[in-house]
Amino acid sequence: MGELETLLMHPKKPFAFVTYRSEESAQKAYVHLNGQKLQCGENSVTLYLSYVHSVTCEEEASVSLPEGLTLVEDFVSQDEEDLLLAAVDWSSTNDDVSAQKSLKHRKVKHYGFEFRYDTNNVDKDKPLASGIPQECLPVLERCVKKAHINILPDQLTVNQYESGQGIPPHVDTHSAFEDTLLSLSLGARTVMEFRHPDGHLVPVVLPPRSLLVMKGESRYLWTHGITPRKYDMVPACDPQSPALKTAEVGTPSNLTLRKRGTRTSFTFRKIRHKPCDCAFPSACDSQGATPPPPLLPCSHADAALLEEEYVHRVYDAIASHFSSTRHSPWPRVCHFLTSLPAGSVLADVGCGNGKYLGVNPDVISVGCDRSSALVHICAERGFQAFVSDALSVPLRTASCDACISIAVIHHFSTQDRRLAAVRELVRLLKPGGRALIYVWAFEQEYKKQRSKYLKDQNKEGSDVHSPTKNTSEESQEPHGKSSRHLEDDNRPVNKIQDDSKVTDGKLSVHTNRTAFNTQDLLVPWHLKEGKRRGEVEPVETGRKDKMKDDSKKTSGKSCPTTSKDSKPIPSIGTTQSSTVKPKSESDSSPAPVFHRYYHVFQQGELEQLCGQVAGVEVQSSYHDQGNWCVILEKAGTL
Numbered sequence: 001m002g003e004l005e006t007l008l009m010h011p012k013k014p015f016a017f018v019t020y021r022s023e024e025s026a027q028k029a030y031v032h033l034n035g036q037k038l039q040c041g042e043n044s045v046t047l048y049l050s051y052v053h054s055v056t057c058e059e060e061a062s063v064s065l066p067e068g069l070t071l072v073e074d075f076v077s078q079d080e081e082d083l084l085l086a087a088v089d090w091s092s093t094n095d096d097v098s099a100q101k102s103l104k105h106r107k108v109k110h111y112g113f114e115f116r117y118d119t120n121n122v123d124k125d126k127p128l129a130s131g132i133p134q135e136c137l138p139v140l141e142r143c144v145k146k147a148h149i150n151i152l153p154d155q156l157t158v159n160q161y162e163s164g165q166g167i168p169p170h171v172d173t174h175s176a177f178e179d180t181l182l183s184l185s186l187g188a189r190t191v192m193e194f195r196h197p198d199g200h201l202v203p204v205v206l207p208p209r210s211l212l213v214m215k216g217e218s219r220y221l222w223t224h225g226i227t228p229r230k231y232d233m234v235p236a237c238d239p240q241s242p243a244l245k246t247a248e249v250g251t252p253s254n255l256t257l258r259k260r261g262t263r264t265s266f267t268f269r270k271i272r273h274k275p276c277d278c279a280f281p282s283a284c285d286s287q288g289a290t291p292p293p294p295l296l297p298c299s300h301a302d303a304a305l306l307e308e309e310y311v312h313r314v315y316d317a318i319a320s321h322f323s324s325t326r327h328s329p330w331p332r333v334c335h336f337l338t339s340l341p342a343g344s345v346l347a348d349v350g351c352g353n354g355k356y357l358g359v360n361p362d363v364i365s366v367g368c369d370r371s372s373a374l375v376h377i378c379a380e381r382g383f384q385a386f387v388s389d390a391l392s393v394p395l396r397t398a399s400c401d402a403c404i405s406i407a408v409i410h411h412f413s414t415q416d417r418r419l420a421a422v423r424e425l426v427r428l429l430k431p432g433g434r435a436l437i438y439v440w441a442f443e444q445e446y447k448k449q450r451s452k453y454l455k456d457q458n459k460e461g462s463d464v465h466s467p468t469k470n471t472s473e474e475s476q477e478p479h480g481k482s483s484r485h486l487e488d489d490n491r492p493v494n495k496i497q498d499d500s501k502v503t504d505g506k507l508s509v510h511t512n513r514t515a516f517n518t519q520d521l522l523v524p525w526h527l528k529e530g531k532r533r534g535e536v537e538p539v540e541t542g543r544k545d546k547m548k549d550d551s552k553k554t555s556g557k558s559c560p561t562t563s564k565d566s567k568p569i570p571s572i573g574t575t576q577s578s579t580v581k582p583k584s585e586s587d588s589s590p591a592p593v594f595h596r597y598y599h600v601f602q603q604g605e606l607e608q609l610c611g612q613v614a615g616v617e618v619q620s621s622y623h624d625q626g627n628w629c630v631i632l633e634k635a636g637t638l
């Protein structure tokens, strides 16, 4: 409101200064905004304006860069910048030449060697056909000449960040790369955040054509990342001119907002062939450390990043292995599906491998999932499915007679997002339509009472299944490889970051098959050897055949009442005798362990969540297979 000239914010102050182009503009803003309520997420904030004559701008309080970090401005010329940007052909899809991945939060291209996001390492024995582009050589030679490096890098990762995209805080894997990392920033300016394990944060403004040299402590100990934002808070020296004069660094005294453009970074690294023996063992994978768990998200952007990394990416990577463990539909879900009248339209939001899509052949079923790898499996099985985020399903409002959301909403990492997921399901329903929601229950102990509960249910004749059957969210994990599984479960990381310990906002790693001690956690998935995505065709044939068998099994009308792959949860004690498997540095492709984020629901929480959605009623709720479940009905009739 009004024609804004500048915005000036004092760090950690609840007020800000704005200047307007004219007195009229300022007046207009005052009239329209003073005393108005603004909605900030769940909180509403009242905005108060008052006039001031002048705004003082304090001197820049320079904060030193992390140890070992150097920023060299104008390291390349504008001509070189153009040349380098032109050297990257984003349209090429030839994965033999360079590995290109479209991650949700940025575009990535690798040269020399592919950096694999599933193992957080490189295949050192499998160099890519294309090395570092020729155009980079003059720049690298300059790096040698200026003594930033003494050996030429052999790996290049090009990241392209559109406005609003970012990269989670991370330390480049020690065992993958040698000490010095070079990052050349091209295109738009951005802010990179360096964080010491003690929490100390140093935002570093990266101007275009600058070179960031990370050595020693800044390379080995500090994390660096870019928060996905459309605007950056950057230092403002002169309130009349919010543009930066130089590359300021550190925590400034006055801040303003700057719109982000597209930034392309060239990160040059040297592949490491021997274990790292750095002086920072706490962050060194060669010396037994594992990356620290992520923090519980505080904002929508953090939550989206967390889910990208700890849900979407994981499901894409484990899709075929995951699918091979998910062939037994849960009886009560089947009951819901078979109760639908013939000709009903059903949406399975978060359909996974499509195990429910064929349960009732008399309904028109369509599935969607955030994982394209899982959707691909659905398609192979002959089901209708498409890739979609559960917060924004591209289906018409009120187009479905029924929706199911089975083991999906517990993957959203904030209350707001879980609520939005329920809202989206309800939006899809026709008036009178019903939705069935399953989320993983915090109360896994509930089972002991459940058997009685189920017997009572059985007396009423509603559902028939064995109380000893155990097909909760996790119990369908394969058990055949249990020795490896148990070994991995006993790795020191799970002990140290055991979820019984309350950590300062850090997510804890759950020990599989034990009671939950916290509601927000990371659940390990031990990828079976040979099931990794991208691991080539020989495995594929056998798997497809198996898949056909599975689809036959699940596409029939009948719902299995017993499951051959179900097993009781082993007691905690069974994991104690196994030995810790030392992580072998020479092992070029260890079976990776993935971590999926979960918010496990406490009793009543799901009903309460659904109760916040207008125009819908909780018809029934129950505990089933270690899950909390509700059936919702949308108000009104057709």
Ligand SMILES: [Zn+2]
Pocket (backbone or CB within 6 Å): 174, 175, 220, 276, 277, 278, 279, 280, 283, 284, 285, 286, 287
């Ligand atoms: Zn190290």
